[in-house]
Amino acid sequence: MITRTDPSCQTQNTVIRLDEVKSWQQLLSGSTLTLAELLQKLDISAADFANSIDGDPDTAALDFSIRAPAPFIERMVKGDINDPLLRQVLPLVKEHDITPGYTTDPLQEADFNSIPGLIHKYRSRALFIVTKACAIHCRYCFRRHFPYEDNQPSREMWSQALDYLEQHPDINEVIYSGGDPLASSNAQLNWLSQRIAKIPHIKTLRIHTRLPVVLPERIDSALLELLQQWPGKKVIVIHSNHANEIDDSVKDAIDKLKLTGATILNQTVLLKGINDSSSALVELSERLFDVGVLPYYLHLLDNVTGAAHFAIDDTEAKTIMAEVVARLPGYLVPRLVREEANKKSKTLILPRL
Numbered sequence: 001m002i003t004r005t006d007p008s009c010q011t012q013n014t015v016i017r018l019d020e021v022k023s024w025q026q027l028l029s030g031s032t033l034t035l036a037e038l039l040q041k042l043d044i045s046a047a048d049f050a051n052s053i054d055g056d057p058d059t060a061a062l063d064f065s066i067r068a069p070a071p072f073i074e075r076m077v078k079g080d081i082n083d084p085l086l087r088q089v090l091p092l093v094k095e096h097d098i099t100p101g102y103t104t105d106p107l108q109e110a111d112f113n114s115i116p117g118l119i120h121k122y123r124s125r126a127l128f129i130v131t132k133a134c135a136i137h138c139r140y141c142f143r144r145h146f147p148y149e150d151n152q153p154s155r156e157m158w159s160q161a162l163d164y165l166e167q168h169p170d171i172n173e174v175i176y177s178g179g180d181p182l183a184s185s186n187a188q189l190n191w192l193s194q195r196i197a198k199i200p201h202i203k204t205l206r207i208h209t210r211l212p213v214v215l216p217e218r219i220d221s222a223l224l225e226l227l228q229q230w231p232g233k234k235v236i237v238i239h240s241n242h243a244n245e246i247d248d249s250v251k252d253a254i255d256k257l258k259l260t261g262a263t264i265l266n267q268t269v270l271l272k273g274i275n276d277s278s279s280a281l282v283e284l285s286e287r288l289f290d291v292g293v294l295p296y297y298l299h300l301l302d303n304v305t306g307a308a309h310f311a312i313d314d315t316e317a318k319t320i321m322a323e324v325v326a327r328l329p330g331y332l333v334p335r336l337v338r339e340e341a342n343k344k345s346k347t348l349i350l351p352r353l
């Protein structure tokens, strides 16, 4: 056994087994769990899962597997079936409901996906599907049915997408999306970023990622160097839905990202049973501000098949937001928005003050 002394705990002479310290790649690949494994980690019985929240014990039939990385699971409260972090990853029987108005492609992204791996919906911005992988499977995800098999990332596919960028001088911002783009290797990200950097009209690189929150270990030195080398502006939009998601390890990751000169924003999805109260949203905004992140968007749920049980209607959302507005300074109030298929921008439900 190889051991080392943890420098942060020298006075207590704490010894950590090196073979217990997992790399982010190991944590990422170990994120897929069976339902039994997840419940066992949290000391929750299968009966409690099935009876008290109508959980779906038949996970063999799931088309969207259970995924949650260990550092995120560690922030859940043991024994609490209603923990707001846990509820984001637990499959319920209601996922099988057929709800009118809910579809597998609520934003009709297929209409804007003529080049594999690239979605060009908004005039000045193009979105790269960098990878189909995610560290976590959020049950409300609007891309849970996305045809990733037709958008399998490869350098050949990206070459086509890069040609498209070169031919469209109106595009000045590239958004890395997925999946979660930071689930890609640094080598892949570096290859892609270096090529995009050579296209003169691309001024801004934006990364939409949940990894700094659910697996902050991902923010390693090679990624930071890659970001540092990007010649233009960079924006990192993290995705956090609840204050309990943000601990000191997330703060460390954000601190490192900020040192690269990136602007860091957060987007949240308004979710029934997770964050549908003014106090939950106020606490989230305050916690984000504590770690140096500004709230950006609060999204109404996209009407994706299998997620209707998370929906909050517009009237209730506006009522909650009115209380949030009354309690927070304007710079901590996210914009309440809905994304609609075929609209040239998001629809503001409540503008930021």
Ligand code: SF4
Pocket: 134, 135, 136, 137, 138, 141, 142, 143, 178, 179, 180, 210, 239
């Ligand atoms: S991390 Fe983002 S892309 Fe991945 S499942 Fe969650 S919401 Fe969807």
